[in-house]
Amino acid sequence: MTSVTIHGAAGEIGGNKILVEDKDTKIFLDFGLSFSKWGSYFTPYLQPRKWSYISDFTKLGILPDLEGLYRPDFENRLRESKTEPEYDGVVLSHPHLDHAGFLSYIRTEIPVHCSPGCKSILQALEETGSGFHEYTKIKEAFKIRDSKTDPTKKVREYKSIIPRQLNLFKPKFTIDDLTIHTFPVDHSVAGANSFVIETSEGAIVYTGDIRFHGRKANYSKLFVEKAAEFDPVVMMSEGTRIGDKTTFGELDLERKLYSLVSDISGLIIVNFPVRDTDRMKSFIAAAKSVDRKLVINMKQAYTLSLLEQCCGAEVPRLDEINIFIPRKGWGILNDDNYPDYVQMKDYQYWEAELINKSNSVTDEDIKENPTDYIFRCDFYELKFLFDVEPPEGSKYIRSVTEPVDEEMEIEKVKADNWLKLFNLYPYEQIHCSGHASGFEIKEMVDQISPKTLIPIHTETPKVFGDFHSNTVVKKLGGKFVLG
Numbered sequence: 468m469t470s471v472t473i474h475g476a477a478g479e480i481g482g483n484k485i486l487v488e489d490k491d492t493k494i495f496l497d498f499g500l501s502f503s504k505w506g507s508y509f510t511p512y513l514q515p516r517k518w519s520y521i522s523d524f525t526k527l528g529i530l531p532d533l534e535g536l537y538r539p540d541f542e543n544r545l546r547e548s549k550t551e552p553e554y555d556g557v558v559l560s561h562p563h564l565d566h567a568g569f570l571s572y573i574r575t576e577i578p579v580h581c582s583p584g585c586k587s588i589l590q591a592l593e594e595t596g597s598g599f600h601e602y603t604k605i606k607e608a609f610k611i612r613d614s615k616t617d618p619t620k621k622v623r624e625y626k627s628i629i630p631r632q633l634n635l636f637k638p639k640f641t642i643d644d645l646t647i648h649t650f651p652v653d654h655s656v657a658g659a660n661s662f663v664i665e666t667s668e669g670a671i672v673y674t675g676d677i678r679f680h681g682r683k684a685n686y687s688k689l690f691v692e693k694a695a696e697f698d699p700v701v702m703m704s705e706g707t708r709i710g711d712k713t714t715f716g717e718l719d720l721e722r723k724l725y726s727l728v729s730d731i732s733g734l735i736i737v738n739f740p741v742r743d744t745d746r747m748k749s750f751i752a753a754a755k756s757v758d759r760k761l762v763i764n765m766k767q768a769y770t771l772s773l774l775e776q777c778c779g780a781e782v783p784r785l786d787e788i789n790i791f792i793p794r795k796g797w798g799i800l801n802d803d804n805y806p807d808y809v810q811m812k813d814y815q816y817w818e819a820e821l822i823n824k825s826n827s828v829t830d831e832d833i834k835e836n837p838t839d840y841i842f843r844c845d846f847y848e849l850k851f852l853f854d855v856e857p858p859e860g861s862k863y864i865r866s867v868t869e870p871v872d873e874e875m876e877i878e879k880v881k882a883d884n885w886l887k888l889f890n891l892y893p894y895e896q897i898h899c900s901g902h903a904s905g906f907e908i909k910e911m912v913d914q915i916s917p918k919t920l921i922p923i924h925t926e927t928p929k930v931f932g933d934f935h936s937n938t939v940v941k942k943l944g945g946k947f948v949l950g
């Protein structure tokens with residue numbers, strides 16, 4: 468029997484966890500975090516309990532209740548974990564958390580397959596991110612041993628680090644009975660792929676997240692052409708913007724930026740998605756057009772340093788930009804009263820590497836020469852405006868999506884307060900989506916022409932029925948049998 472089961476992204480945007488079963492082979496396409504489900508229960512102050520992750524998440528419908536899938540160190544707190552894994556692989560479409568964020572809970576014996584760009588971004592997140600990120604290796608939790616002083620008692624043991632088996636994509640590879648064809652596609656993050664999976668009952672197409680109006684639109688078009696040749700039985704298509712007709716693209720945005728930045732006489736302050744290297748390229752180009760340089764933060768610079776080793780011209784070069792080194796901790800960076808090693812105590816190992824680079828800049832540099840820079844400053848960095856002191860004539864360009872939920876609305880109100888404080892309000896808004904428009908999705912589905920269409924990663928899956936007569940809408944946990 469061959470089937471697909473939608474364990475995430477059914478009637479919601481993100482949280483993709485698609486189980487593909489063919490005879491004895493079981494793989495997951497993506498294993499992402501559902502922000503909407505997570506946000507229904509948790510807040511920054513109401514956080515899950517680490518010892519009870521698997522139990523709580525399965526009860527809340529955040530993770531599927533499946534055995535032989537999760538790390539024994541966590542699962543054993545809920546039930547006795549199977550000795551052997553029951554799944555043969557996880558194939559990641561791209562490194563956005565709504566597709567890869569729950570990989571941290573998967574047992575390490577299950578091989579993970581991803582693109583080099585995806586691996587680099589997950590590695591950067593693991594090293595620089597706050598929160599629970601165990602993608603390339605895990606820190607074994609709740610490890611115990613017998614007490615040396617009282618053998619009837621147990622004590623905590625040092626945690627072991629266990630690496631994951633991460634296999635980098637080839638254009639075509641197999642996992643037992645399945646053959647997976649990988650196609651790099653256009654999306655708002657480096658290393659995104661769509662797949663065709665050949666099963667014993669025909670081909671399955673999985674789009675992951677895709678668009679046709681970014682810098683790699685031709686890749687997406689090529690995927691569609693190739694996918695159609697497989698005459699697929701099933702297609703699982705993303706539909707984030709199925710009801711949205713706007714086709715404003717990344718190159719339109721870049722052109723608009725040129726005119727926006729040309730008449731700003733002070734500091735140009737911008738916000739764009741942290742890992743969107745396509746958008747970063749737009750701002751680098753806009754900066755060059757007015758003889759400025761884009762300043763990004765240390766996390767972005769560290770991610771770029773990993774990406775430039777594997778992704779070539781797909782991503783910006785680290786030497787094209789400046790890196791902002793903020794004062795942290797005691798706030799004594801570049802204070803000659805303190806020796807270097809004391810100043811460095813405020814920084815982590817990966818940050819220390821960046822501080823000494825010739826293209827690093829501080830708030831002093833930006834304050835002294837505001838017209839030399841385009842300063843990226845996201846919501847969490849607005850406090851740095853106290854240090855860079857934007858002069859008169861400065862402008863803020865917001866290049867992120869409009870709020871889509873209550874939490875984002877609240878964040879925007881706070882951001883606006885900061886901008887008003889520094890005379891940066893009103894600001895300019897300019898953004899283009901990482902997802903295909905309704906028109907682009909329809910064209911893709913028409914061209915691939917699957918026998919059955921299963922909409923995922925959308926809040927309005929029924930709309931797909933308007934243009935594909937055999938649209939099957941699945942609820943969470945719903946299974947579709949191919950034959």
Ligand SMILES: [Zn+2]
Binds near residue numbers: 482563565
């Ligand atoms: Zn997504």
Ligand SMILES: [Zn+2]
Binds near residue numbers: 563566901
């Ligand atoms: Zn995505």
